Amino acid sequence: MTPSLETRDLTVRFGGHIAVNAVSCAFHPGQLTAIVGPNGAGKTTWFNLISGQIRATSGQVRLEGRDISSLSPSARAHAGLGRAFQLTNLFPALSVFENIRLTVQSRRKAGLSLFRMADSRKDLIRETEEILTRTRLTAQARAEVRTLPHGDQRKVEVALLLALRPKIFMFDEPTAGMSMDEAPVILSLIADIRKDPAATVLLVEHKMDVIRALADRIVVLHNGTLVADGPPGPVMASDVVREAYMGREIEDV
Numbered sequence: 001m002t003p004s005l006e007t008r009d010l011t012v013r014f015g016g017h018i019a020v021n022a023v024s025c026a027f028h029p030g031q032l033t034a035i036v037g038p039n040g041a042g043k044t045t046w047f048n049l050i051s052g053q054i055r056a057t058s059g060q061v062r063l064e065g066r067d068i069s070s071l072s073p074s075a076r077a078h079a080g081l082g083r084a085f086q087l088t089n090l091f092p093a094l095s096v097f098e099n100i101r102l103t104v105q106s107r108r109k110a111g112l113s114l115f116r117m118a119d120s121r122k123d124l125i126r127e128t129e130e131i132l133t134r135t136r137l138t139a140q141a142r143a144e145v146r147t148l149p150h151g152d153q154r155k156v157e158v159a160l161l162l163a164l165r166p167k168i169f170m171f172d173e174p175t176a177g178m179s180m181d182e183a184p185v186i187l188s189l190i191a192d193i194r195k196d197p198a199a200t201v202l203l204v205e206h207k208m209d210v211i212r213a214l215a216d217r218i219v220v221l222h223n224g225t226l227v228a229d230g231p232p233g234p235v236m237a238s239d240v241v242r243e244a245y246m247g248r249e250i251e252d253v
């Protein structure tokens, strides 16, 4: 089966430093992969290479078998690559409702669906309201995004991601900086997305309880190199992972 997303020998060099070193990894729909590794391992840089924020020195990013390495971040997003942080403060002076509505509208416009003709303002509003309900943002619908507390802004990011209906969902520490009250909402949304057999989910995460609750698979990066890849139990118990963390627990890193 063609992977939904694949990196092949993906490498980036900053001066003399190789931040991501020939990383080859394939992802499939219906699977949530946690990407772990000590600070500076290259996790965010790998994400940046996949979403197009930075260009690779060599290697490829492939989406459903197609090499997308030369596409801009927005072209990659239109092709189905959804990354939560890209959407932060997209329209900070507009309300939560308007942000979601505009994102739904832009997705519908970009699509060449026959149903497009049937799209109406009513459909847009219905879908926007569904997303508000799903992300528990109904009470904040009329608030300007820039006035929201951090936790609610993170929820808006997930809401905009849902509005784009991507094939690939990329989350980089989605609960970072969130309170104990706020984090479960985001985690249950990700758990929801994971249930969709068509969704491929990548999650950079340090927190072990989150990884245990959500991950089907763990990929470990260390010094820019992929050092382990497999089901959570065996990967977490492996010597290579223990060595990478030098005896520290992942959640402590």
Ligand SMILES: Nc1ncnc2c1ncn2[C@@H]1O[C@H](COP(=O)(O)OP(=O)(O)OP(=O)(O)O)[C@@H](O)[C@H]1O
Pocket: 014, 017, 019, 037, 038, 039, 040, 041, 042, 043, 044, 045, 046
């Ligand atoms: N634009 C850049 N220029 C130079 N070096 C960079 C750049 N971006 C990242 N690096 C370096 O690449 C390495 C990997 O960084 P990266 O942020 O990807 O690690 P990480 O695994 O996401 O770490 P953390 O868990 O702390 O977020 C680090 O040594 C970092 O200093």
